[in-house]
Amino acid sequence: MRKVALELGYDGSQYVGWQRQENGRSIQQTxxxxxxxxxxxxxxxxxxxxxxxxxxxxGQVAAMELQHTIAAEQLVRALNANLPLDIRIYRAWEAxxxxxxxxxxxxxxxxxxxxxxxxxxxxxxxxxxxxRGSLNMEKMQQALSSLEGEHDFAAFRSAGGINLSTVRRxxxxxxxxxxxxxxxxxxxxxxxxxxxxxIAGTMFEIxxxxxxxxxxxxxxxxxxxEILGPTAPPQxxxxxxxxxxxxxx
Amino acid sequence: MRKVALELGYDGSQYVGWQRQENGRSIQQTxxxxxxxxxxxxxxxxxxxxxxxxxxxxGQVAAMELQHTIAAEQLVRALNANLPLDIRIYRAWEAxxxxxxxxxxxxxxxxxxxxxxxxxxxxxxxxxxxxRGSLNMEKMQQALSSLEGEHDFAAFRSAGGINLSTVRRxxxxxxxxxxxxxxxxxxxxxxxxxxxxxIAGTMFEIxxxxxxxxxxxxxxxxxxxEILGPTAPPQxxxxxxxxxxxxxx
Numbered sequence: 001m002r003k004v005a006l007e008l009g010y011d012g013s014q015y016v017g018w019q020r021q022e023n024g025r026s027i028q029q030t031x032x033x034x035x036x037x038x039x040x041x042x043x044x045x046x047x048x049x050x051x052x053x054x055x056x057x058x059g060q061v062a063a064m065e066l067q068h069t070i071a072a073e074q075l076v077r078a079l080n081a082n083l084p085l086d087i088r089i090y091r092a093w094e095a096x097x098x099x100x101x102x103x104x105x106x107x108x109x110x111x112x113x114x115x116x117x118x119x120x121x122x123x124x125x126x127x128x129x130x131x132r133g134s135l136n137m138e139k140m141q142q143a144l145s146s147l148e149g150e151h152d153f154a155a156f157r158s159a160g161g162i163n164l165s166t167v168r169r170x171x172x173x174x175x176x177x178x179x180x181x182x183x184x185x186x187x188x189x190x191x192x193x194x195x196x197x198x199i200a201g202t203m204f205e206i207x208x209x210x211x212x213x214x215x216x217x218x219x220x221x222x223x224x225x226e227i228l229g230p231t232a233p234p235q236x237x238x239x240x241x242x243x244x245x246x247x248x249x
Numbered sequence: 250m251r252k253v254a255l256e257l258g259y260d261g262s263q264y265v266g267w268q269r270q271e272n273g274r275s276i277q278q279t280x281x282x283x284x285x286x287x288x289x290x291x292x293x294x295x296x297x298x299x300x301x302x303x304x305x306x307x308g309q310v311a312a313m314e315l316q317h318t319i320a321a322e323q324l325v326r327a328l329n330a331n332l333p334l335d336i337r338i339y340r341a342w343e344a345x346x347x348x349x350x351x352x353x354x355x356x357x358x359x360x361x362x363x364x365x366x367x368x369x370x371x372x373x374x375x376x377x378x379x380x381r382g383s384l385n386m387e388k389m390q391q392a393l394s395s396l397e398g399e400h401d402f403a404a405f406r407s408a409g410g411i412n413l414s415t416v417r418r419x420x421x422x423x424x425x426x427x428x429x430x431x432x433x434x435x436x437x438x439x440x441x442x443x444x445x446x447x448i449a450g451t452m453f454e455i456x457x458x459x460x461x462x463x464x465x466x467x468x469x470x471x472x473x474x475e476i477l478g479p480t481a482p483p484q485x486x487x488x489x490x491x492x493x494x495x496x497x498x
Contacts, residue, residue, distance in 0.1 A: 011371035056372060076368075086371045119325075122260035122335045123305060123376050123487075179428030238372075 004072065005063040005095035006031075006045075006079075011056055011086040013126045013235070018051045018060070027051075027087060031062075034082050039068040048101040048108070048242040049191075054234035056127065059090075059109075059241040063101045101242070107171065107189055109241040112200040112232060115181040128181050129200075129236035135207030137175055137182075143206045143213035144173040144184065146220075147199065155219035155228060158194035166192060166223075173199070185240070197232045198225075205229035253321060254312040254344035255280075255294075255328075260305055260335040262375045262484070267300045267309070276300075276336060280311075283331050288317040297350040297357070297491040298440075303483035305376065308339075308358075308490040310350045356420065356438055356492040361449040361485045364430040377430050378449075378485035384456030386424055386431075392455045392462035393422040393433065395469075396448065404468035404477060407443035415441060415472075422448075434489070446481045447474075454478035 008031075016024035020032075028045050035043050043064040051057055070078065072092040079089045115121070115128040116135065124130075147170045154166040170188040184200055202219075205211040211229060219228050257280075265273035269281075277294050284292050292313040300306055319327065321341040328338045364370070364377040365384065373379075396419045403415040419437040433449055451468075454460040460478060468477050 009370050009372075011374075058370060080368060085369070085374050088368050088371055090368050119329060119337050119339050120334070121258050121307060122337055123258075125260075125334050127372050 001065045001067065001097070002069075003063055003095045003097050003099050004066045004075065005061060005093050005099060005101065006089055007091040008060050008062065008087065008089045009056075009058045010060070010088070011126065012051060012054050013056075014086060015053065017053045017055065018047050018049075018057075024053075027057075027060075028062075030087060031079070031083065032064075034079060035064070035066070038078055038082060039066070039070070041067055046101055048105045049239075051237075051239055052194075052234050055237045055239070056235075057239040060239055061101045061105070061242040061244070063095055063099050104244055105190075105242050106245060107187055107241075107243040108191060108239065109185060109187040109243075110191065110196040111178075111238045111240050112184040112186075112196055112236045113178055113181055113238065114183070114200070114204070114236055121180075124181065126235055127238070129233055131204060131207075133208065135204065136209065137207065139209075139213045140184075140203045140207045141175045143203060143216045144175060144186075144199075146213065146216045147173045147186070151220045152223065153192055153195060153220070154223040155225050156195045156198045157192035157225070158198070158231060160193055168192065168195075187241075194231050196237055197234070198228055200232035200236065202229035204232065250314045250316065250346070251318075252312055252344045252346050252348055253315045253324065254310060254342050254348060254350070255338055256340040257309050257311065257336065257338045258305075258307045259309070259337070260375065261300060261303050262305075263335060264302065266302045266304065267296050267298075267306075273302075276306075276309075277311075279336060280328070280332065281313075283328060284313070284315070287327055287331060288315070288319070290316055295350055297354045298488075300486075300488055301443075301483050304486045304488070305484075306488040309488055310354070310491040310493075312344055312348050312350050350491070353493055354439075354491050355494060356436055356490075357440060357488065358434060358436040358490040358492075359440065359445045360427075360487045360489050361433040361435075361445055361481060362427055362430055362487065363432070363449075363453070363485055373430065375484055376487070378482055380453060380456075382457065384453065385458065386456065388458075388462050389433075389452045389456045390424045392452060392465045393424060393435075393448075395462065395465045396422045396435070400469045401472065402441055402444060402469070403472040404474050405444045405447045406441035406474070407447065407480060409442055417441065417444075436490075443480050445486055446483070447477055449481035449485065451478035453481065 020029045045064045047062040113128045120130040150169040172187045269278045294313045296311040362377045369379040399418040421436045
C-alpha cells in the first residue's frame with residue numbers, strides 16, 4: 001500500500017480542531033471525507049499532531065495509506081478543487097510506507113500572533129490576539145530566551161495532556177515583527193498540551209509588568225502552572241512548520 | 250442637531266457593500282440599525298464613499314446627525330459592544346454641523362493587496378488576491394508612477410460610475426511590502442468606480458509581461474478601457490484612509 005504525505009494549511013476558525021470529534025466538523029474529517037468522495041476509499045489521515053478549535057496551520061504534515069494510483073501532483077489539484085477554501089494542500093509526495101507524521105516529527109515551529117491596538121481591526125480578528133496598552137518587548141524576549149534548552153515543562157501544560165514525559169527541548173523562542181502585528185515564534189522537539197498558549201499568556205503578563213521575566217525559570221524549576229500567566233486564546237496560534245529527518249520523507 | 254463623525258473599519262466579506270441595498274446586509278445599514286437599537290433613533294449614516302461587496306476598509310469616515318447626548322467616547326464603546334466583530338468603530342468625534350464626509354473629502358488612500366504563491370494560504374483568502382508565477386516589480390512600479398499627477402482617468406472606470414468629470418489627481422502610487430504579501434497603495438483626490446481594481450488588474454498584466462508599462466500613458470491619452478487589464482477581484486481592495494481639511498473635522 002502506498003503512503004502519501006501532505007503538507008497543508010488551514011484556517012481553524014470554523015472547525016472543532018484537527019481531530020475527528022462528535023461535536024462538530026474537524027479538519028481531519030473534512031479531508032478524509034473529500035478523499036472518499038473523490039476516490040471511493042475510506043482513509044485514515046494521521047497528522048503530525050492535533051490542533052485545537054480555532055487554531056490555524058500553515059505547515060501541518062499528515063499522511064494516509066491510499067490505494068488509488070493518482071499522481072501526487074494531481075492529488076494536490078484534485079483535493080484543492082474539492083476542499084473548502086479554508087483548507088489548502090500545498091504539496092503531496094510519496095512517503096516511506098512506515099512514515100509516521102507524529103512519532104517521527106523531529107521539530108515543530110509554532111507562531112503566536114498578537115496585535116497591539118485599542119480596537120481590533122476586523123481583518124485580524126481570526127488570526128491575532130488583541131493586546132491593549134504597551135508591552136515591554138525586551139523583558140518578553142529575555143523571558144523567551146530562558147525557555148531555550150532542554151527543560152521539564154510540566155508547568156507549561158494544561159490538564160488533558162496525554163504525554164508521560166514533560167521534558168522538551170526548545171531550540172529557539174523569539175519575538176518577531178509580523179507586518180502590523182508581532183509574533184512569538186518557538187521551535188522545539190515537541191510541545192505539551194497548550195504549551196505555546198501558556199507561554200504566550202505568560203509573555204503578555206511579563207510584557208505588561210505584571211510578572212517578572214524570572215517567573216519562567218521559577219516555573220521550569222518548580223513545575224507550578226499557577227505562577228504563570230493565563231492560557232492565551234486559540235486564534236493567535238498557528239502551527240508553522242514540522243520537520244523530519246530527510247530520509248523519512 | 251449634533252453631527253457625530255466616525256472613523257471605522259470593516260471586513261467586507263459578509264456584506265453587499267457599504268451602501269444599503271435590497272439584496273442583502275450592508276455596512277451602513279448594520280450600523281444604522283445598531284444606533285436605532287441603542288438609542289431608539291433612526292439615523293442616516295453618510296460615508297466618505299461606497300465600497301463594493303467584499304471590499305474592506307481600515308479608515309472609512311462616516312457621519313450622522315444624532316439627537317442623543319451620549320459622549321463620543323462612550324458612543325465608540327456602545328457601538329463596538331453591539332456591532333458584529335467584522336465592523337469596528339475606532340474613533341468618534343463631534344463634527345461641524347455642515348460636515349459632509351463625501352463632498353468634503355480631500356484625499357483618499359486605497360491599498361490593493363496581493364500574495365504571490367501557487368496555492369492560497371487560507372488566512373489570506375479574504376484579504377489578498379492570489380497571483381501565481383512571477384511579477385516584474387520594476388515594471389509595475391514604473392507604470393504606477395506614470396499614474397501620478399492630474400489626468401483624465403476615463404479609461405480606468407467601469408460602467409456604472411456616477412461621476413460626470415473623469416479628471417482626478419493621483420498624489421502617490423507605489424508598490425509596498427506587506428508582510429508576506431505586497432500591496433499597491435494609491436493616494437489621490439478622488440477615485441472613479443472600480444478605478445483601483447482596474448489599476449491593480451492592469452499592474453498584474455504588466456508584471457506578467459502581457460502588457461507594457463506604457464499602456465498606462467496610452468490609456469490616459471485615449472481613454473480606452475479595453476486596452477487595460479481586467480478589473481481585479483474585490484477582496485484585495487481596502488480603503489485605508491480618508492483625509493479632510495483639519496478645520497472641517
